[in-house]
Amino acid sequence: GQNIDQPTEMTATEGAIVQINCTYQTSGFNGLFWYQQHAGEAPTFLSYNVLDGLEEKGRFSSFLSRSKGYSYLLLKELQMKDSASYLCAVRGNQGGKLIFGQGTELSVKP
Amino acid sequence: GAVVSQHPSWVICKSGTSVKIECRSLDFQATTMFWYRQFPKQSLMLMATSNEGSKATYEQGVEKDKFLINHASLTLSTLTVTSAHPEDSSFYICSASIQRSTGGDSNYGYTFGSGTRLTVV
Numbered sequence: 001g002q003n004i005d006q007p008t009e010m011t012a013t014e015g016a017i018v019q020i021n022c023t024y025q026t027s028g029f030n031g032l033f034w035y036q037q038h039a040g041e042a043p044t045f046l047s048y049n050v051l052d053g054l055e056e057k058g059r060f061s062s063f064l065s066r067s068k069g070y071s072y073l074l075l076k077e078l079q080m081k082d083s084a085s086y087l088c089a090v091r092g093n094q095g096g097k098l099i100f101g102q103g104t105e106l107s108v109k110p
Numbered sequence: 111g112a113v114v115s116q117h118p119s120w121v122i123c124k125s126g127t128s129v130k131i132e133c134r135s136l137d138f139q140a141t142t143m144f145w146y147r148q149f150p151k152q153s154l155m156l157m158a159t160s161n162e163g164s165k166a167t168y169e170q171g172v173e174k175d176k177f178l179i180n181h182a183s184l185t186l187s188t189l190t191v192t193s194a195h196p197e198d199s200s201f202y203i204c205s206a207s208i209q210r211s212t213g214g215d216s217n218y219g220y221t222f223g224s225g226t227r228l229t230v231v
Contacts, residue, residue, distance in 0.1 A: 041224070042223060042225050105151075
């Protein structure tokens with residue numbers, strides 16, 4: 001079967017750093033994506049990892065370990081507007097479809 | 111950039127009626143479109159994959175006779191919720207797979223429609 005796990009909720013303070021973890025077990029692996037989604041809106045692409053290691057993009061970084069089936073999204077210098085749901089998604093080897101984790105609802109507090 | 115236009119943004123319909131949701135690729139050809147459903151506080155659940163000119167592939171547990179998907183052209187895919195019931199109330203969103211080139215790196219990405227909030231009363 002296919003399984004993607006993330007924490008359901010996280011809370012962090014403005015200006016701090018937060019790490020959102022994602023573990024996956026899928027039939028085949030062809031890349032891992034992180035998206036940000038505000039309620040009632042489409043997901044917004046944040047990052048893509050297909051090789052092991054860290055990808056950095058401004059305040060956002062994403063890490064992948066394929067051998068461990070593990071990824072994390074790191075958000076630095078948190079801002080109130082970062083309060084959103086963060087979705088981990090894996091592309092397997094079945095026609096390019098993305099399978100999403102349940103999402104992590106991040107609340108940033110002053 | 112690649113844009114998918116999804117309409118309507120929201121719709122309210124009576125129980126037993128059918129609703130059609132459209133996704134159009136505005137500046138590229140979408141050979142593959144994915145349809146997702148999202149209930150409140152939950153993640154995106156893949157319903158089906160449609161390829162232009164062929165029958166859609168439905169995920170396990172999704173009723174193909176209830177959720178009709180048509181992908182007759184490279185720029186239009188539609189999802190029709192037939193005989194809608196209150197439990198079908200959800201956020202429906204489409205996503206087209208595209209080839210994205212950014213700053214010298216290239217990967218296969220996805221562009222999402224803006225979603226349709228369906229409420230069945």
